[in-house]
Amino acid sequence: MITLENFGVSYKSFSLQPLTLELGADECVALVGPNGAGKSTTMKGLSGRLKDYTGEIRFRSYEVRTLLPQYRAWVGLLPEKLLGLGWMTVSEHLRFLRSFYPSWDDAYAHTLRERLELQPDARVGTLSKGMAVKLSFIAAEAYRPPVLLLDEPTSGLDPVVRRELIGLIRELADRKESRLIVFSTHILEDVEFVADRVIMLRAGALVSDESMANLQRNARGGSVSGLLFDQLSAGGMRA
């Protein structure tokens, strides 16, 4: 569904080495790595929010930059920070977004909101971190985009909300609706529970790209998160 071909960026303080990846439909991919590994940059590239990069990012064989801004209607993004207008209520925020996505499903948005126990009349600007993530998740998922990108969705959440969200992501992945789900995280336990495939980045370079089945085999009965932690620590970095 999405192909990265020698995708790379070069900034003053950071560079992402050319990355070549094939991300297919029905995959749930975890991007893991320590801070500064290049996860967010890769997510930005995948979501069509980068312009200065080398190589190509292709969505269904079209270079993403040529598909903008339409491409954003095919990609649901849960950003690290909630994007919205603070004075709006949750329901106003969702109603506003509905105008921009032809495939927006009101009933589905309502179901997600009820399930995630988000108050419709709460002000966007006053939401706690957990509630803001929930709202971002609904905003990204309510139009059932073929590509769902979740940038550190569980970072800073309390265990209850985290488990709730991870369960929901796993549920979406299990539906096998020909959608690609990519999430970045440095919480390795989440990876073990959700991902079908794990791509590890460190200091702007690809370290490994393995299926969960392979990782489980390599873990030899131990935990995959432990194995991933060892791989990350081997580079002298902490996850």
Next chain:
Amino acid sequence: MMRSVDADAVRALVRVEIQRQWPQFLKMFAVMGAILLVAIFTGGSRDNGFAAGLGASLLLGLPALAAMQIMRDRLDGSLEFFCSLPVTGETMAAARFTVLAAIALLTAVLNLAALVLTDAAARLDYPNLAVYVGTFGLGWAVPLALGATTCALGSRFRMETVLMLPFGVLICIAAFGATISRYLAASSAAAPLRQIFVATWFVPVATLAAFIVCITITFAAFRFTASSLAAFVPAPDRR
């Protein structure tokens, strides 16, 4: 392919812009209205200087609104939110300019109402209201439209940096001001307007205020349009 200006998206953006602007707009006119009432009851409104001051204040309200809007967008991250929507920069600019032009027109009408309530408009020729409203309402829309068009052309030919040069803006303003001055000096249609201007010393103050408005709002328009181009071409990650 996505239309360059999407009417549904413009409507949604205009609605949200009005919701955002309305409280500030209301506050500004409540204050002005209160001053006007006090002046009428105390007899101060017979002073032409009062009318001039009132007109100038109302004229200056608009760029204040535009400036506040841009500042707010930058401070609260709403610009980033708008730029994340699947709409073209032209759509966003169209919505923003529609709202500002509507506010300009409303300001002109209220300005006129204030003049009618004071002695400054004693010799106002009612059939020529359209000339007044047109000059002050739509006259402000011209630099806005000019800014948008120039920015759109600039982005098409990738000259964003050149467009940010203040010299270009000042040349546009000077050309606009010269045209309006010539029109006011020569046109018989503008005679009633000129008569009012000559009868009061509203002319120099209003002209100065209008000039300041034009400069401020054109800068604001240019800055906003240049920023909104981020939707057309996503902003690079500059870390």
